[in-house]
Amino acid sequence: MSKTLIVDYGMGNLGSVRRAFEECGADVFISGNPSDISVADHIVLPGVGAFADGMTALNAAGWVDALRRSTTEMIPLLGICLGMQLLADRGFEGGETEGLGLIPGEVRRLEPDSAETRIPHVGWNEVHPRCANPLFSAIAEGTDFYFVHSYHFIPLTADDIAATTPYCGTFVSALNRGTVFGTQFHPEKSSRAGFQVIRNFLAL
Amino acid sequence: MLKTRIIPTLLWKNIGLVKGIAFDSWRRVGTIMPAVKVYNARQVDELIVVDITATLEDRLPDFAEVEEFSAECFVPLTVGGGIRSIEDIKQLLRAGADKVSINSAAYLRPEIINEAAERFGSQCVVASIDARRNPDGTYVCVSHSGTRDTGRLPGEWAAELELRGAGEILITSVELDGTMEGYDLELIRSITERVRIPVIASGGAGNYEHMYAALEVGRAAAVAAASIFHFTEQTPLEAKNYLAARGIPVRSAKVLV
Numbered sequence: 001m002s003k004t005l006i007v008d009y010g011m012g013n014l015g016s017v018r019r020a021f022e023e024c025g026a027d028v029f030i031s032g033n034p035s036d037i038s039v040a041d042h043i044v045l046p047g048v049g050a051f052a053d054g055m056t057a058l059n060a061a062g063w064v065d066a067l068r069r070s071t072t073e074m075i076p077l078l079g080i081c082l083g084m085q086l087l088a089d090r091g092f093e094g095g096e097t098e099g100l101g102l103i104p105g106e107v108r109r110l111e112p113d114s115a116e117t118r119i120p121h122v123g124w125n126e127v128h129p130r131c132a133n134p135l136f137s138a139i140a141e142g143t144d145f146y147f148v149h150s151y152h153f154i155p156l157t158a159d160d161i162a163a164t165t166p167y168c169g170t171f172v173s174a175l176n177r178g179t180v181f182g183t184q185f186h187p188e189k190s191s192r193a194g195f196q197v198i199r200n201f202l203a204l
Numbered sequence: 205m206l207k208t209r210i211i212p213t214l215l216w217k218n219i220g221l222v223k224g225i226a227f228d229s230w231r232r233v234g235t236i237m238p239a240v241k242v243y244n245a246r247q248v249d250e251l252i253v254v255d256i257t258a259t260l261e262d263r264l265p266d267f268a269e270v271e272e273f274s275a276e277c278f279v280p281l282t283v284g285g286g287i288r289s290i291e292d293i294k295q296l297l298r299a300g301a302d303k304v305s306i307n308s309a310a311y312l313r314p315e316i317i318n319e320a321a322e323r324f325g326s327q328c329v330v331a332s333i334d335a336r337r338n339p340d341g342t343y344v345c346v347s348h349s350g351t352r353d354t355g356r357l358p359g360e361w362a363a364e365l366e367l368r369g370a371g372e373i374l375i376t377s378v379e380l381d382g383t384m385e386g387y388d389l390e391l392i393r394s395i396t397e398r399v400r401i402p403v404i405a406s407g408g409a410g411n412y413e414h415m416y417a418a419l420e421v422g423r424a425a426a427v428a429a430a431s432i433f434h435f436t437e438q439t440p441l442e443a444k445n446y447l448a449a450r451g452i453p454v455r456s457a458k459v460l461v
Contacts, residue, residue: 011324012297013297013300013301013302014298015271015274015275015297015298015299015300016274016281016300016302019274019275019278019300020278023278048297048302048324048325048327048328049323049324049325050322050325053322053323082325094322112400118400118401118402118425119400119401120326120327120371120372120401120402121206122209122327122371122372122402122425122426123206123207123208123209123249123250123402123425123426124206124207124209124249124455125205125206125207126205144207144455144456146250146279146280148280148302148303148327148328148371149327150325150326150327150371166205167206186280186302188278189278189279189280189281189302191244191247191278191279192247194278195278
């Protein structure tokens with residue numbers, strides 16, 4: 001029986017994420033205990049909030065080493081929103097903070113590119129997959145997903161970019177390195193298109 | 205391109221869905237759950253659900269009820285009404301809200317905005333302002349469902365809320381709410397000129413032209429509406445078609461399967 005672990009580190013909309021994954025047919029369990037990774041086939045790192053607080057909470061509960069280990073065991077991991085940002089080497093929200101270091105890069109504040117540009121970036125915006133990525137299987141180029149964030153992930157290498165979105169110029173809206181995935185948007189709140197992303201992840 | 209959001213608002217009073225005019229004469233128009241289901245099926249951009257009497261009656265948000273309807277909602281959900289503490293916000297987010305709307309509590313203790321932004325991130329803190337127009341044309345912020353004059357000026361209060369960490373401002377005209385006579389464009393503009401965070405216009409939408417004006421004249425980032433969707437044949441989808449024809453970027457819900 002395939003099991004999807006949702007990491008509970010006190011940050012975020014766990015209820016929304018759980019319901020969406022269940023709706024997509026996943027056998028979900030929410031856990032605050034890193035040793036539960038041993039029974040998981042898929043791991044979801046959700047999160048809303050600030051980078052520094054997120055890492056403090058992950059460190060306190062012992063998730064950092066457990067998540068790093070899980071990726072060497074090739075268990076598919078999906079970071080959502082702050083969860084994606086925490087995959088970076090470092091972030092700058094709430095002071096410079098070391099991240100999980102699972103995808104090389106850093107997380108910085110979005111810089112408005114015009115007087116009309118408002119931060120946070122809130123609402124539905126188009127996602128452009130960069131070449132064929134399994135996360136975007138059966139999803140049309142330019143489909144809108146729901147975003148709500150003020151910071152963005154700047155990967156060290158373009159090879160890890162799975163999709164981009166036009167705002168403040170262009171920012172990286174999805175990442176993939178090996179079995180590690182991240183979406184800056186909220187698939188759990190992106191209606192049918194979001195469910196397709198979740199199903200694609202569960203199919204890995 | 206970022207799409208302009210059309211947001212249905214559901215006002216909720218003692219579990220029933222209600223509609224009022226100028227924050228008074230509330231009438232019951234069904235229960236929350238079927239409305240949430242319908243909007244979810246229609247893939248609306250976002251939903252705002254506010255328990256309008258929680259603060260007046262000095263009671264906590266109904267977390268169990270929120271959990272029940274959020275389970276049927278796979279679009280972004282903002283929940284407001286009765287929030288007094290960081291613990292309330294934590295519980296609402298746990299129950300399935302994606303964002304919380306804070307109004308009266310911010311006048312009593314403005315630091316709640318800072319604390320919520322630090323703890324949960326600015327992106328989930330919607331600061332809600334209800335404003336009343338004085339006879340001389342100036343505006344004042346009111347709290348507790350419009351029953352208390354706070355003495356605050358909407359523009360200044362919005363700027364303070366942004367500084368404290370609010371991620372969005374929801375601005376509602378008390379007089380025009382429920383009248384379907386159009387948004388208060390002057391009020392909306394006075395807020396959008398003062399802050400750099402997204403502003404959601406609320407109160408008074410009666411047709412799609414009103415929405416267009418709130419966006420183009422008021423410079424709002426999103427429009428919220430209730431009566432127009434509950435009491436007329438007009439729908440969020442038609443609103444988008446109208447706005448798209450006039451050059452406003454909107455999200456098409458026609459996605460795959």
